[in-house]
Amino acid sequence: MIGPHNVNSERSQWLLRHKKILLYSIGISLIVVMFLCNNLSWTSIGIMIGAEVVSTLYYLQPFNLRRHGYIKPFLISFVWVISCSLVPLIENQLLTLHSVWYLVSQVLFISVLCFLFDIKDIEHDYYSGVNTYANKFGEKVTKIMCICLVALAFFCFYQFSHDVGSLIASITLRTLVVLTVLFTNQKRHHFYYYLWVDGLMLIQSILFFVF
Numbered sequence: 001m002i003g004p005h006n007v008n009s010e011r012s013q014w015l016l017r018h019k020k021i022l023l024y025s026i027g028i029s030l031i032v033v034m035f036l037c038n039n040l041s042w043t044s045i046g047i048m049i050g051a052e053v054v055s056t057l058y059y060l061q062p063f064n065l066r067r068h069g070y071i072k073p074f075l076i077s078f079v080w081v082i083s084c085s086l087v088p089l090i091e092n093q094l095l096t097l098h099s100v101w102y103l104v105s106q107v108l109f110i111s112v113l114c115f116l117f118d119i120k121d122i123e124h125d126y127y128s129g130v131n132t133y134a135n136k137f138g139e140k141v142t143k144i145m146c147i148c149l150v151a152l153a154f155f156c157f158y159q160f161s162h163d164v165g166s167l168i169a170s171i172t173l174r175t176l177v178v179l180t181v182l183f184t185n186q187k188r189h190h191f192y193y194y195l196w197v198d199g200l201m202l203i204q205s206i207l208f209f210v211f
Helices: 010-017 019-039 042-059 072-091 100-120 122-127 133-160 164-183 190-197 200-210
Strands: none
Touching (some): 010 019, 042 072, 100 133, 100 164, 100 190, 122 133, 133 164, 164 200
C-alpha cells in the first residue's frame, strides 16, 4: 500500500508510473476468472467468492484486516490455499479427511513466505501501526518461527504422503525455504521477494511435477 512514508520509494514510483497498465491487467484477470468459473461447481464458486470477500476486506476500510498483523500471514495463506488447493481437490473429488494434512502443510508453507515479507516490511508496518511478529520480536525470532513452521509443514506433508518421489520433492522444497529464511533480511532488493520468495510457490509446482 502506498502511503506518505513510502510514496518516494522505488517500488511506489514504479507502481504510480504503471498504474493504468496494472488496472487493465486486473480488469482482464477478473474477466478471465469469471469465464473460468463457469466450469466450477457451485460449491467451489461459493468458496472463491468467500476468498475474494476476505481479500477485499484485507485493505477495505473500516475493516482493514491487514492491521491485524499477528494473524495476517495465516489469513493470506488461508485465502491462497482454499483458492489454489482446496478448490482443485473439490473439483477432482479428491477431498478427504486424509487430504487435510496436505492443506495444512500448504497453509504453513505459504505462511512462512508471508513471514518473510513481514521482515521486508518491518519499517513500513511499524509506521502504518501494524504490529507483526517481525517488528515486535525482531528478525531472529521471526526466522526461528519460520524454521519451526517449515518443520511442521514437512511433518504434515509426511502424514499425507509416503511416496518416495513426493518426499524427495518436499525435502528439496523445505531445504530451499530454510536457506531462503536464513538469507532473508530487510536490505534485500524487492526483486528478491517478488521473484524468489514468491517464486518458491512456482518452484514447488515444478519440483512435484518433476518427481
